[in-house]
Amino acid sequence: MKTLLRYAPLLILAIGWELVARLELVSNDALPPLTQVATAWLDLIRDGDLVPNGLASLWRGAAGLGLAIAIGGALGILMARWKAVNVIFGPLVEMFYPVPKSALIPVTVIWLGMGNGSKILLIALGCMIPVTIGAFNGARAAEQTLIWSARSMGADRLRTLWDVVMPSALPELLNGIRTALALAFILLVSSEFIAAQDGVGYLISSLGDDGNYASMYAVVLTVALCGFAADRLYQMFMQRMLIWRL
Amino acid sequence: MAQIVVDRVRHIYRPPRGKPVPALEDVSLEVREREFLALLGPSGCGKSTLLYLIGGFLPVEGGGIAVDGKPVAAPGPDRGIVFQHFALFPWKTVRGNILYGLERQGMAPAERQRRAQQFIDLVGLRGFEDSFPSHLSGGMKQRAALARTLAFDPKILLMDEPFGALDAQTRHLMQTELLGIWRRTPKTVIFVTHDVQEAVYLADRVAVMSARPGRIKSIVDIKLDKDDPNVFKAKAFVDQVDAIWGLVKEEAIKAQGVHGAPTGRAS
Numbered sequence: 001m002k003t004l005l006r007y008a009p010l011l012i013l014a015i016g017w018e019l020v021a022r023l024e025l026v027s028n029d030a031l032p033p034l035t036q037v038a039t040a041w042l043d044l045i046r047d048g049d050l051v052p053n054g055l056a057s058l059w060r061g062a063a064g065l066g067l068a069i070a071i072g073g074a075l076g077i078l079m080a081r082w083k084a085v086n087v088i089f090g091p092l093v094e095m096f097y098p099v100p101k102s103a104l105i106p107v108t109v110i111w112l113g114m115g116n117g118s119k120i121l122l123i124a125l126g127c128m129i130p131v132t133i134g135a136f137n138g139a140r141a142a143e144q145t146l147i148w149s150a151r152s153m154g155a156d157r158l159r160t161l162w163d164v165v166m167p168s169a170l171p172e173l174l175n176g177i178r179t180a181l182a183l184a185f186i187l188l189v190s191s192e193f194i195a196a197q198d199g200v201g202y203l204i205s206s207l208g209d210d211g212n213y214a215s216m217y218a219v220v221l222t223v224a225l226c227g228f229a230a231d232r233l234y235q236m237f238m239q240r241m242l243i244w245r246l
Numbered sequence: 247m248a249q250i251v252v253d254r255v256r257h258i259y260r261p262p263r264g265k266p267v268p269a270l271e272d273v274s275l276e277v278r279e280r281e282f283l284a285l286l287g288p289s290g291c292g293k294s295t296l297l298y299l300i301g302g303f304l305p306v307e308g309g310g311i312a313v314d315g316k317p318v319a320a321p322g323p324d325r326g327i328v329f330q331h332f333a334l335f336p337w338k339t340v341r342g343n344i345l346y347g348l349e350r351q352g353m354a355p356a357e358r359q360r361r362a363q364q365f366i367d368l369v370g371l372r373g374f375e376d377s378f379p380s381h382l383s384g385g386m387k388q389r390a391a392l393a394r395t396l397a398f399d400p401k402i403l404l405m406d407e408p409f410g411a412l413d414a415q416t417r418h419l420m421q422t423e424l425l426g427i428w429r430r431t432p433k434t435v436i437f438v439t440h441d442v443q444e445a446v447y448l449a450d451r452v453a454v455m456s457a458r459p460g461r462i463k464s465i466v467d468i469k470l471d472k473d474d475p476n477v478f479k480a481k482a483f484v485d486q487v488d489a490i491w492g493l494v495k496e497e498a499i500k501a502q503g504v505h506g507a508p509t510g511r512a513s
Contacts (some may be wrong), residue, residue, distance in 0.1 A: 145331065146335060149322070149335075152322070152400075153350045155324075244338075
């Protein structure tokens, strides 16, 4: 009942959408009825359009985000603990921070072509920033006495990085990754709009070009739902990881 | 031969901003094996700094510190430490915290579990093994921290105002327990405090430090029957507290004078 109530606004929106379209308050090109969108969605599944394109996008997003987490996490922690690393990479991160990452789409295409490589690189570069900043801030706040405690129990410097600094940085790092997750969706779809031969972004733009608006809406809604579900799942994961803070 | 030898140690504190301040000047000190020594002094006198130098957490820049004849170069499991704010790993349970040190010592898993439980019982935390530190009271946190350090059996116990963050009742309880534990498992203890009564009650010897830059002003042998349940009212206790308080007071006033000129306001 409670869940039903929480999603009631969505239900009202869906009914409103259907009504507005059926009564042709706006043209059906601009807003096809939701039921028609649902039929189009089933067609897309049956014709084998949605799943392969979805999987292509999933692979790019996961690979790009994975790289961003691994590299950005390590970079942020090292920057926080070693001055030399911070001196070298700090200014680069700061300069790269305000650059609209979508501006790099043509650059990555020139470097790596129309395929997976350019998308993965773009997502990795863009998502690295929030991950690095989260890891950096978290690692910098690691308490000295915790590090000293571990050292006196026999952990060497490298070991304390993993055993103390990493978990200390975790809350901020996980928040950074959440931002990166949302950013990955944005960069994925927009890069596939511009230069791709498959993927959900490509599917949306090609369906739109063909005037196939109900199908286009079906894909847009699918991507939106996936983004929502990914964030929800991630939040549940985060709560599990940070259970010691409650 | 003394177990810990501090020989003419100097230390300069360099704040991130502002000019360097001499924190310790020509500090010499010898601590015997299984002795309980209190380091007493006004805040800012460098007593914690001296403890961190012995622990190997800060580099020795002037003079020398040796433990068992070997110069101190880095932290090591021969010197366990307990901090004022517990320094428990917040992401580990009480048991996890205690197991960590044993794991680092390379102890076998079954032996680790057995030993962790033994020290959980020793500090009276049975039933809280699987609690995270955020769920514990200050006193319980400090018990857990004490158990963690005792469990890996360091020869030397460094304690940095360990009961300073606890309320008066809990502090007194912990003092008595620490004394009991120390008698059963004798270790060399260096106990930093600014509480004169605490120092006199716990220690065999009290080293009084001067205001910054810190020096050892004098070392007082404590003679006290600690088994006396009314030890705090005993004349010997009161007299020794008074004598040491006299030494500390001068330094405390000096320390105040360094930090700010009298304003003439009634306090």
